[in-house]
Amino acid sequence: MDIIFQQVEHVYHANSPFARRALYDVNITIESGSYVAIIGHTGSGKSTLLQHLNGLLQPTNGKVIVGEQAITSGKRQKQLKPLRKKVGIVFQFPEHQLFEETVEKDICFGPMNFGVPEEEAKQKARELLSLVGLPEEVLTKSPFDLSGGQMRRVAIAGVLAMEPEVIVLDEPTAGLDPRGRTEIMEMFYRLHHEKKLTTILVTHHMEDAAKYADHMIVMHKGTVWKTGTPQQIFHDPDALLQIGLDVPETVLFKQKLEKKLGVEIPSPCLTLEQ
């Protein structure tokens, strides 16, 4: 399922004195099965863009095409319901959205809402728990008795329970320690790799973008500034620094070394070990 943005513009509070244009002239294609990182400074439009992926927001002008479905201004929410299943969004701090009495009920909530029989949903919940690295005895516990990291895994299992074709991760490791961060990132990479799950990662961690994504979209002031492979994006670190983005240490080290030696070094630091 490819995702295409055509001339997308989004204005919050359009036609009011508080109108604010958050996106303009956005033209991108996200290919089915790819792993795309979206980076950009705070306020560059990343969050607005990702909410267009499952119809939570609709373009003020232009069109977002997700598989067979086109999202344009004025689409009714009912028409967009199937999209919510196909595109799962793991929002920042997803554990804040847990609400059921038990972990099992929380994970089963989405599928049962879409008509999956209870037993099937429970079986799925058990499988997902192991996938996100939690023991089965957690199922009967209250999500609120778990640690922050465990709660996040439960919330992620809840999104995966819908068996989305596309998963959108908005800073999925925010607030986690380095070990928890690596575990979560590796888990999503395995999922992407094994299930060919289209993965869209919004992150501040340039190292993660460089390590996991095969394509990057750099947002700046509400529009796409540059797209390309991590190698292409990090080829000109000074340009990234100028628009206020961090550059991985490894890239800066390579640049320094190249200047000193006067030769171009290939980018092994950006080559993903698969």
Ligand code: ADP
């Ligand atoms: P990012 O995710 O890159 O930080 P956002 O998409 O959240 O960027 O914001 C893009 C722009 O839209 C910013 O100028 C922000 O202030 C504005 N904005 C975001 N959400 C709203 C909203 N609900 N109402 C009005 N303006 C908003």
